Every structure is written in C-alpha cells, then in structure tokens.
C-alpha cells in the first residue's frame with residue numbers, strides 16, 4: 001500500500017519539498033499540500049513591487065494547476081491541530097480549516113504517514129503597538145503588503161515633487177526582529193528610486209536597526225573578501241549606506257508606533273522618537289500557531305513547539321551561555337525528536353540559539369537580531385527533508401542520510417540596490433557557513449575563500465535572472481528539478 005505525505009505550506013521550503021517528493025515517489029504514493037493561499041509568491045521580488053518596478057501579478061502564480069499537473073493533492077486551507085499519536089480509530093492526522101472561498105470555514109481531518117511542517121512565519125505585527133499595514137507602518141513581507149507600500153511611497157514622491165521635505169524610516173520593527181537583509185535592500189531601492197527622479201535632496205532616509213553594528217544581518221556580521229582584501233560587513237554595509245545617502249540608527253528596539261512617529265529604546269536604555277512620513281518596518285516572526293494533541297486529546301503543543309510557535313527539531317535547545325554554543329547544536333535532519341515521521345522545514349523550524357551576540361539594555365530589553373531565515377537554506381532544507389522521507393518510504397525503513405546544517409552550508413544573498421538593465425546595482429554576498437564555526441575557521445569564523453562581498457551591476461542582472469529562473473522552477477516547467485535551490 002502506498003504512503004501518504006502531507007506538506008503544510010507552499011512557500012520556498014514546502015513547495016520545494018512537495019514537488020520533489022512527488023517526483024521521487026511517483027504515482028504509488030500520495031503527496032498532499034495544505035496551504036491557505038491560492039498563490040505561490042516569489043517573496044524576494046516583493047522589494048521591486050514595493051518600489052513600483054514589478055506588478056504583484058509578476059511575483060505570483062496560481063498553485064492549483066501546477067499541483068494538478070504534478071499529481072499533488074492540494075487543499076487551500078490552514079493546518080490547525082496535529083494529532084501525531086492519532087485519534088480514536090485513526091492513525092496520525094491533522095485538522096485543517098479551508099480558506100478556499102468555495103469551502104471557507106469548513107474543516108477536515110487528513111491522515112498521514114509523514115508530515116512536513118513548512119508553514120513559514122507568522123508576521124507578528126501585533127507584538128508592537130501601531131506596527132503594520134493595518135496601522136501606521138508599511139511592510140514588504142507579502143506581495144499584497146508590498147503593493148500597499150508602493151501606493152504610500154507614491155504619495156511621498158508626490159510631496160517631494162512639490163518641494164516638500166519627507167522623512168523615510170526603514171528597518172526592524174521589533175527589538176529582536178530578523179530579516180535585516182530584506183529591509184536593507186528595500187532602503188537601497190527606495191534611495192535609488194528617489195535619486196533617479198532627482199528627489200534625494202529633499203528626502204531624509206534612515207535605516208533604523210536592532211543590530212549592534214550595521215551589517216550584522218542576524219549572523220553576527222562576517223568578514224568578507226572584496227577585491228582581494230578582507231573587510232567586515234560593518235564597513236561594507238556602512239559604505240553602501242553612505243553612498244546611497246542613508247543615515248543609520250543602530251542598537252535600536254522599536255517600542256511603539258504612532259501616526260507619524262516611532263518610539264524606540266537604544267541599548268544604553270535611553271528612549272527616543274523619530275518622526276516619519278513613510279516607514280517600512282519588518283515585524284518579528286513567530287510560528288503560525290498550530291496546536292498538538294495526544295491520543296487522549298490532551299494538549300501536547302509544548303512537546304512539539306517552542307513558546308514562539310516554531311517547531312522543535314534535532315537541535316540542542318539546552319540553554320547555554322552565548323560563548324558555549326557550538327555549530328553542532330544546529331539541526332541537520334529537521335526531524336522532531338518526539339515523532340520520527342514529522343519534520344519542519346524553512347522558517348517553521350526553531351533555531352537553537354541566536355547567531356548574533358545577545359545584548360540587553362539596562363531596562364532589561366533584549367535588543368539584537370534573531371537568526372536570519374533566508375530562502376536558500378529554506379529551499380535546501382525542504383529538499384533534504386523530501387529526500388529523507390522518500391528514501392525511508394522506498395526502503396521501508398528509516399533513512400536520514402541527507403543532512404543540511406546551517407553550520408555546514410553556505411548561503412548567497414543578493415541585495416539589489418536599484419533597477420534597470422544598465423542602472424541597476426546589487427551587493428552580492430556569500431557566506432560559508434551561515435553559522436560561524438570558530439573552531440574550524442579560528443581567524444575569520446568562516447571559510448574566507450568562499451565568503452565574499454561585491455557590489456556591481458552584474459549582481460543586479462543575476463538577481464533579475466533568479467526571479468525568472470525560480471518562478472520557472474516553481475511552476476514545474478520542463479527541467480525544473482535541474483535548477484538548484
């Protein structure tokens with residue numbers, strides 16, 4: 001009899017996992033995707049939606065026809081409750097609630113042999129008063145938010161064109177938010193757009209960040225090779241900000257936002273405010289709030305999830321002082337310790353500890369970035385989870401040969417800083433490994449030959465090319481599986 005694998009989520013990690021699972025398992029086994037949105041979105045290109053250079057339709061496509069063609073069963077629904085021990089008369093299953101307009105609010109219970117939780121982040125705007133597109137600040141975390149940000153930015157441009165000064169604040173909207181890369185990229189793109197229109201002089205752009213030094217990016221900064229020299233990401237990032245005319249405020253934890261001002265605390269404990277006409281602040285991330293029950297119906301959510309809702313996997317979560325954490329504490333199979341048939345891929349897995357050094361203000365506010373959750377590791381993790389599940393099903397025994405620790409894998413990040421075939425720019429950065437390994441690389445923490453940073457037009461072309469390449473791959477077009485994650 002065939003096996004049934006359920007993948008929760010159709011983002012970078014979940015979509016990669018489900019497409020590969022179906023390809024590897026064929027018709028004999030079932031692959032089921034549960035995801036609340038009808039569309040796939042290529043999130044990195046939301047930056048360009050947020051400056052009006054791409055339309056939302058260019059970064060999304062409908063999932064249903066792709067899954068139908070691949071033979072994957074698709075439920076447009078949100079997972080609500082896991083029953084990993086099964087319920088009376090049934091094996092392991094998950095309760096889902098439909099978001100599909102035709103069945104909205106209906107519920108169903110789906111049984112599984114293996115389950116992949118790839119539900120990504122809950123964008124936790126609610127953690128900070130006044131934060132988010134429903135309140136006073138913008139976001140580029142979804143294509144819909146990015147389109148709203150562009151509408152607001154157009155108003156700012158109109159004011160600048162009339163000769164009115166405008167204050168623009170871009171950065172992190174929570175003392176422990178991550179995703180600095182995306183915020184930084186958006187700040188550069190906004191600066192570029194204003195410069196192209198000859199409006200830079202009237203605009204004051206500020207990068208407001210919880211990083212101890214700019215260029216930390218939640219990975220404790222890095223030393224990168226650039227033009228044959230080794231430099232820190234602090235210098236690299238500061239020089240780019242300066243070149244784009246962007247000021248910066250670092251070590252800042254946003255406390256609340258009002259209609260036109262942001263209150264934040266700095267690491268020295270002082271409270272400040274900064275006024276704005278336009279603000280784009282990245283929220284903190286949490287898990288999406290899936291619950292778990294045992295066979296008797298008792299709540300076992302804390303056994304599967306950390307209090308922030310992210311799923312526990314094969315990491316060492318024992319609390320330890322920052323200097324005692326090791327690369328080996330990071331997970332490599334992303335399987336939950338309690339249930340051998342549940343995995344978490346992408347942002348849904350709980351990292352064991354921060355990579356950036358933690359800091360606390362005299363008022364007890366923790367102000368530092370949590371680990372970065374970028375697309376490349378999310379895709380790679382989705383892939384190895386799919387490979388291990390497919391191997392286990394095909395061999396009829398547990399197989400965990402494929403591994404991908406963030407302490408062993410590198411990641412590439414291209415921060416675009418302008419759009420256009422000849423005017424576009426990008427800072428291309430690769431780090432290897434993502435989590436520094438000071439034992440293996442005592443001088444720089446990383447393999448300096450493979451940790452590089454270069455600004456230039458070529459990076460922009462590459463980022464543009466990646467948009468089309470990853471959209472092509474995600475649609476399951478001819479040869480899709482040959483394109484790397």
Ligand SMILES: Cc1cc2nc3c(=O)[nH]c(=O)nc-3n(C[C@H](O)[C@H](O)[C@H](O)COP(=O)(O)OP(=O)(O)OC[C@H]3O[C@@H](n4cnc5c(N)ncnc54)[C@H](O)[C@@H]3O)c2cc1C
Nearest residue numbers: 009010011012013043044079119120182346347373374375
């Ligand atoms: C503006 C921006 C720009 C970025 N740029 C880059 C970049 O240039 N390079 C890079 O490497 N990374 C970038 N990232 C990060 C990258 O987008 C993430 O690493 C990646 O999307 C994470 O993949 P994921 O599958 O874990 O989560 P997601 O892609 O967020 O997918 C989560 C999926 O789960 C679904 N879901 C949610 N709740 C439920 C539920 N209850 N049940 C079932 N499904 C659910 C969602 O609908 C979605 O389909 C950027 C992020 C942002 C916000």
